[in-house]
Amino acid sequence: MNSKQVALILTVAVLILAVSAALYILGGQKxxxxxxxxxxxxxxxxxxxxxxxxxxxxxxxxxxxxxxxxxxxxxxxxxxxxxxxxxxxxxxxxxxxxxxxxxxxxxxxxxxxxxxxxxxxxxxxxxxxxxxxxxxxxxxxxxxxxxxxxxxxxxxxxxxxxxxxxxxxxxxxxxxxxxxxxxxxxxxxxxxxxxxxxxxxSYQQELANKSREMIITSHGAYGYLCSRYGFEQRSVIGLTADKQPSVQEMRAIIDLMNEQNISVLYLDPAYSPSYINSIKSEIERQTGRRVEIVKLYLGLGPVDGKDYFEQLASNLQSLKIGLLTN
Ligand SMILES: [Zn+2]
CATH class of the missing domain: 3.40.50.1980 (Nitrogenase molybdenum iron protein domain)
Incomplete structure (x- = not known):
């Protein structure tokens, strides 16, 4: 911890004490x-x-x-x-x-x-x-x-x-x-x-007869779905979402998708589509195969008019696109 951080923490502590004291004087007990x-x-x-x-x-x-x-x-x-x-x-x-x-x-x-x-x-x-x-x-x-x-x-x-x-x-x-x-x-x-x-x-029943076992996502946030409903995820930007993929990592995802003939990429609208778009165009350029980008929500706020629960429900329908097709 450097001196700037110490100073910041002390400032915050003093402010909190001041606010707590003011609240105590004004409001007393809750x-x-x-x-x-x-x-x-x-x-x-x-x-x-x-x-x-x-x-x-x-x-x-x-x-x-x-x-x-x-x-x-x-x-x-x-x-x-x-x-x-x-x-x-x-x-x-x-x-x-x-x-x-x-x-x-x-x-x-x-x-x-x-x-x-x-x-x-x-x-x-x-x-x-x-x-x-x-x-x-x-x-x-x-x-x-x-x-x-x-x-x-x-x-x-x-x-x-x-x-x-x-x-x-x-x-x-x-x-x-x-x-x-x-x-x-x-x-x-x-x-x-x-x-x-x-x-x-519904997740269990509707994914029971899946024909594929792997999804490719931008951010590797779906591990608990994978483990419960029996499939795997490979992600472009990993589990913590703030790491830039290297050229080698991008290449590995493209090779994997070509080997396994995977044509669906999952993306949450909260994250930048740039890496996913490059992978899509690279595969389409190399193979002529069409790659589809499908939304998979992270549930970090209402989006597309969907609340948290509706996003979880929508994710099941999206997963079927990648897991139930040949
Ligand atoms: Zn995350």
Missing amino acids: PPPQERNVSVVATFYPLAYMVQEIGGDHVSVKSLIPYNTEVHSWQPSVSDMVSMTNADLIVLNGAGLEQWFEEKVMPLLNLSRTLVVDTTAGLELLPLGDHEHHQDYENEHETGEHNHESDYDPHTWLSPYMAMKQAEKIYFALKNFDPDNSEYYRQRWDSLKTRLNSLDT
């Missing part, structure tokens, strides 16, 4: 939850969606990371820190997605009156390949900075099955925090659970 909405800060859109679905009229939820922005390299601002200290509940994805929480928020904020919900705690997580760790952390290693590198694939929310497990954690947290409304939460959780469960069943 009123009990039955007299107001439970205030929830979710780190990103899928979690905010789940909180809203389960909490309904009894929660006020804020997504910390703006919709449809890169989540892997995001860092909180001072106002984000303040909104976290004022929340009743902070909902995290966990599995290494929010490295900044442990490194920057926990040491700095007093969260003794806030319940932190790690929605993937205790779930069966997939390991992250050695070569797919975050580029920034590798750079920090070189400067000797201490960090906690994640060993897990963080993209749990893209699997309806894992999402259901995460939503269940949110349900338990809301029920425990605000027991007066537990019946309300239970009914809404039942309805969300039913939707996610039936989507999981």
